[in-house]
Amino acid sequence: MANTLAKDGVLKNVLRFSLPYLLSYFLQTLYGMADLLIIGRFDGVAATTAVSVGSQVMHMVTVMLVGLAMGITVGIGHAVGAGEQRRAGAVIGNGAVLFMGLSVVLAAVLCRFVGPLTAIMSTPEEAVAGTRAYLIICFIGIPCITAYNIIAAIFRGLGDSKSPMYFIAVACAANIVLDFVFMGALHMGPAGAALGTTLSQGISVAVSLVAIVKMKLGGVRLQKRDFRPQRGVIGRILRIGVPVALQDGLIQVSFLVITVIANRRGLTDAAAVGVVEKFISFVFLVPSSMLSTISALGAQEVGAGRHDRAAATLRYGIGLTLGFGAVAGVLVQFIAPNVVGLFTTDAAVITAGAWYLRGYIWDCFFAGVHFSFSGYFCAYGRSELSFIHNILSIVLVRVPGAYFMSKWFPDTLLPMGLATACGSVLSVCVCLIMYGTLKKKGAFGLRT
Numbered sequence: 001m002a003n004t005l006a007k008d009g010v011l012k013n014v015l016r017f018s019l020p021y022l023l024s025y026f027l028q029t030l031y032g033m034a035d036l037l038i039i040g041r042f043d044g045v046a047a048t049t050a051v052s053v054g055s056q057v058m059h060m061v062t063v064m065l066v067g068l069a070m071g072i073t074v075g076i077g078h079a080v081g082a083g084e085q086r087r088a089g090a091v092i093g094n095g096a097v098l099f100m101g102l103s104v105v106l107a108a109v110l111c112r113f114v115g116p117l118t119a120i121m122s123t124p125e126e127a128v129a130g131t132r133a134y135l136i137i138c139f140i141g142i143p144c145i146t147a148y149n150i151i152a153a154i155f156r157g158l159g160d161s162k163s164p165m166y167f168i169a170v171a172c173a174a175n176i177v178l179d180f181v182f183m184g185a186l187h188m189g190p191a192g193a194a195l196g197t198t199l200s201q202g203i204s205v206a207v208s209l210v211a212i213v214k215m216k217l218g219g220v221r222l223q224k225r226d227f228r229p230q231r232g233v234i235g236r237i238l239r240i241g242v243p244v245a246l247q248d249g250l251i252q253v254s255f256l257v258i259t260v261i262a263n264r265r266g267l268t269d270a271a272a273v274g275v276v277e278k279f280i281s282f283v284f285l286v287p288s289s290m291l292s293t294i295s296a297l298g299a300q301e302v303g304a305g306r307h308d309r310a311a312a313t314l315r316y317g318i319g320l321t322l323g324f325g326a327v328a329g330v331l332v333q334f335i336a337p338n339v340v341g342l343f344t345t346d347a348a349v350i351t352a353g354a355w356y357l358r359g360y361i362w363d364c365f366f367a368g369v370h371f372s373f374s375g376y377f378c379a380y381g382r383s384e385l386s387f388i389h390n391i392l393s394i395v396l397v398r399v400p401g402a403y404f405m406s407k408w409f410p411d412t413l414l415p416m417g418l419a420t421a422c423g424s425v426l427s428v429c430v431c432l433i434m435y436g437t438l439k440k441k442g443a444f445g446l447r448t
Contacts, residue, residue, distance in 0.1 A: 010312040014320070018293040020161040024152075025285040027165070027172040034172075035193040036278050036343050038179045043189055045271050045346060050130030050190040052274025053123050056259055058138045058197075059281070060252030061110070065146055067248035069099065069153035070378055071241025073292075074299040075233075076157025077379070081303025085221070092154050093226025094233040103146035110139040121260060124267050130190035137191060141198030147205045151212070156296045163211065171204035243383040247374075247390045254394045254423075258402045258416065265406065268346070269413060272353035275343040276360060276417075283364050286324045287371040290317040294372055298379025307444060314376040321368025332361040352413050359417025366424035373431035380444060389430035398423030 035051050072095040079088035110117070114135045123131050148171070152164035175196050182192025255277065262273035294317045301310040332339070340353035374386035401419030409415045438444060 010309050011316050013297055014293060014313055014316045017159070017161045017297055018289050018320075020165045021156070021293055022285055022289040024161070024165040024168050025289050026282070027168045030172055030282075034176050034179055035197065036275065038176075038183050039190070039193055042183050042187070045267060045344070045349070046124070046126035047130055047189050048344065049124055049267065049271050049274060050127040050134055051193050052271065052278070053118075053121050053127065053259065053263075054131045054134035054138065054190065054194070056252075056256060056274070056277060057117060057121070057135060060249060060256065061106070061142065062145055062149070063248040063252055064245045065099075065103075065149050066153075067244035067246075068102075068238075068241040069095070069149050070244045070292075070295060070383065071095070071237035071239070072099075072150065072153040073157040073296050074240050074378055074381065075236055076154065077159075077296055077299025078303035078381075080158060081300035088158070089221060089223065089226045090230060090233050091157075091237065093223075093228075094230055095153070095237055096150055097227055097229055098234055098237065099146050099150045100143065103143040106146075107139050107142040110142070111136060114139065121256065121263065124263060124270055126267065133189075133191040134194040137194035137198055141194075141201060144198065144201040144205050148201055148208065151205070151208045156292065157299070159296070159300060161293075161296070163208075167204050167208040167211070170207050171200045174203045175200035240378060240381055240383050243387040244374075244378060247383075247387040250387075250391055250394055254398045257399050258420070261402055261406045261416070262413070265410070268348045269352055271344065271346070271349045272340070272356055272413060273416075275340055275349065276353050276357045278343065279339055279357065280360055280363070283328055283361065284367065287321045287364065287368040290321050290368065291371040291375040291378075293317065294375030295378040298376055302379050310376070310379060311444065313379075314372055317372035317375065318369055321372060322365065325362075325365030325368045329361050329365050333358055356413035356417045359414045360420055362418070362421035363424050366421060366428050370424060370427035370431045373435060376435075376444075382438075382443075385431075385434050389427045389434070392430055393423040393427040397426050 035055060036048060039047050039051050072091060075091040075095070076088045079085070079091060114132055117135065118128055118131050121131070148167065151167065155161070155163045178196035178199055179193060182188045182196050186192060188195065259270070259273055259277070263270040294313050298310045298313050301307070301313065336354035336357045337350055339357060340350045344350065344353075370389060373389075374383075377383060377385040398420055401422055402416050405415035405419050435444075
């Protein structure tokens with residue numbers, strides 16, 4: 001499992017690592033999409049909106065945990081690349097202690113503030129009760145979500161992207177079955193969707209723990225002392241993970257703000273934006289998986305001092321995501337109504353959602369570039385650079401753009417969708433400037 005990747009070509013490594021990662025993201029997204037697909041068949045627009053709003057809040061929590069876990073992945077990658085198995089064990093043990101303690105505190109705090117969170121989201125009155133029920137159950141299950149993401153981060157840091165794929169496949173299958181039981185047979189509505197999600201995560205964690213015992217984490221042997229908090233190890237995890245978590249959290253906050261803007265336009269636009277956000281999370285699998293691929297593979301290359309291969313990983317990542325984004329952007333212009341129609345039978349929601357999707361889809365094209373740069377920056381432990389370009393994009397373009405487009409174009413969601421893509425354009429420009437400047441200074445082990 002512990003693999004420095006030096007023997008194979010860079011492109012081969014990128015494809016071999018990213019494809020299982022991509023499938024993992026696909027399964028995880030299907031996991032979330034299943035709730036909307038199934039409740040849309042058994043319940044009405046209010047229940048669909050409740051699950052949509054609630055799942056966006058949970059997605060924000062999850063991506064922040066995943067971002068924080070990037071500190072574990074990169075820390076392990078550096079240690080493995082340098083051949084320091086003992087250091088990798090310390091990162092794994094300290095990361096597990098840190099995250100499980102955090103998850104318990106986070107679950108308690110969020111349960112306490114479920115009411116204000118529902119209000120902040122400007123949830124339509126018809127969907128408030130369902131949203132509260134969904135969030136309470138999901139918040140209680142945060143330790144399970146955290147445990148899965150810790151395990152996935154550990155395996156990916158060791159160069160293994162296949163095992164997390166198998167673990168999430170178990171969760172996805174369990175979630176679909178439980179959704180039909182709780183929402184279909186038992187008619188539990190949004191609460192049933194949340195219960196299915198939480199229980200399936202617990203099942204996945206149980207399976208992954210059994211796998212860890214049998215696989216013994218490859219060449220890394222854990223000892224009791226690895227689980228004793230060490231300030232230096234935890235500090236390095238947080239130094240990389242906190243900027244990524246803040247960046248991902250702010251991105252999700254911007255999406256939630258856009259959701260609030262849409263919610264104030266009425267139930268139809270609220271449902272339309274919620275449905276499109278779910279589909280966009282599916283399309284963004286490619287840039288998201290490439291970010292994680294570049295950070296994980298790049299960390300091992302950096303740890304081993306192979307800076308030219310780390311830079312090649314970035315170039316291949318950008319090329320692959322740009323190609324995908326172009327194809328997706330063109331294709332969606334023709335099939336947007338059909339895509340939205342998968343989630344709802346309401347004609348008004350389909351029409352509004354199709355226009356929003358036609359604009360929003362171009363965000364994927366530009367995001368592929370800045371996601372790749374973010375992964376590269378993280379591989380060098382410079383995750384604050386990712387935070388900088390994302391916060392500039394959010395504050396200067398994404399949020400104000402969505403607000404003004406909503407005000408100026410009250411009869412269509414297309415301009416709101418285009419505003420998000422413009423935010424990614426700014427991020428790309430900032431990334432290129434930062435990369436070029438730091439490369440000249442030798443920050444990435446290379447000079448022009």
